[in-house]
Amino acid sequence: MNVTLRQLNAFIQVAETGSFTRASDKMHLTQSAVSGLIKELENNLNVVLFDRTTRQLSLSVVGHHLLPQAKRVLNELTLFENEASSLTSLAQGTVRLAASQFAASSMPAVIAQFAKVYPDIKVSLLDCSAEDVLQHIENIEVDLGVGVELSAEQHDDNLRADLLYELPFCIVVPQQHPLANKSIVNWDDLLNLPLITLNGPFIDQVALELNEHMAQQIKNAAYKVNFMSTALEMTRQGFGITLCLPYMPEVIDWVSANQLVLKPLTNPIKSRKFYIYQRSSRALSPASKTFKKFLQSYFEDYFTDISK
Structure with missing residues (x-):
């Protein structure tokens, strides 16, 4: 053959x-x-x-x-070539990054800052669903992935996961909404209010962690959309209120500039953890190691600053 x-x-x-x-x-x-x-x-x-x-x-x-196997062979060759070329210097090479919806929104800012420090390392970004992040890593189509925590069914011994950050669920409401003036907003305060949620397992998972009434409220949301930007605009236009993770300073600024209010949800406090994923059976190239370390430092500094 x-x-x-x-x-x-x-x-x-x-x-x-x-x-x-x-x-x-x-x-x-x-x-x-x-x-x-x-x-x-x-x-x-x-x-x-x-x-x-x-x-x-x-x-x-x-x-x-x-x-898929043919793609994997060619991806292996691409990875081989990238690693060979990047071995000449820690400050050269290519990093292929996949990020799920929420994480992807924050990546351009990170990559822009990284490029200022390491101008000779190219970072390509693939935005995709949370499920596809893992598939792209498995197929060696990317070096690193950033996404939400894995479900029990998704855990794989061939995946290494390092915690990147954790975000609490919040509710976004118009400034004139009764919930906007409450000092504490509980999940049960959302009962019988028109909700705008995102499609997919990300929101479905939090429904499983709440009481039956609130779970049904989320499952039967008045509106289900694919993008957070759509949900926020619909909230601004008065269609309802939306669940949100405060994942980007730009989102928080947009909410404030458009007469909306972001309120943390309590009783219970629910959050989502985001991880950096890689294949545990493969060593990262010097360029990928450099970017991973930069990514971890970037978010550590960011959340330290906003907590002050």
Whole structure:
């Protein structure tokens, strides 16, 4: 068997674009050359990777199974090349970072500060769902991931998790709302009020930790949206009130500037922990180690400052 990296790359490009023509454009090859690489790979493996008809090209069952492994091989090679190049200096290299929704919002500021100190280290950011952060790490598509704590089902011995920060749940209400003037806001104060929540397991998890009445209130929220920015704007427009994590100074400033009030929720106090994730079986490159240390110091300093 003599599988080449060019064959694997052609396989991935055709699978992702769904077309020999588009794949050939991305690879800067002729269509016949790409087709030849796929045929060579199929012959080498003695499998059919694509189901071909006159109108459609699609992955075969075998192709679906082999595609993630092909990506992993190329990602391993990319990681090898990055590590080799970054070994010349701690101040050079590339860091690939994945961050879930809440964490991703704070990353541009961190990366901008990091670039001032380490201008020769490039940090690429992939924003995605919390579940996809772990998948990208497993597939070696990123070096580090930042996201919420894992559920019991998600724990994996091949993942290392280092606590980055912890945020309490808050409620955002208009300034004229009765809750805005309360010194203490309890979860039960939200009962029978129109709630705006985010879709997905992040909010569903906190519902499981509350009493049955409040859990039903969250599950049956008046509005469910995909982005925190949408929820905050709907709150500003009077559609309801929204749950929030005070994860960015820009968010806190936006809330205040738009006649909204952010109030911590108590009885019970609920919070979410955010971690830096990496593959425990792989050593980080010098560039990734440098960024990880900077990331930890950045948030340690930030939360120390706001607690004063």
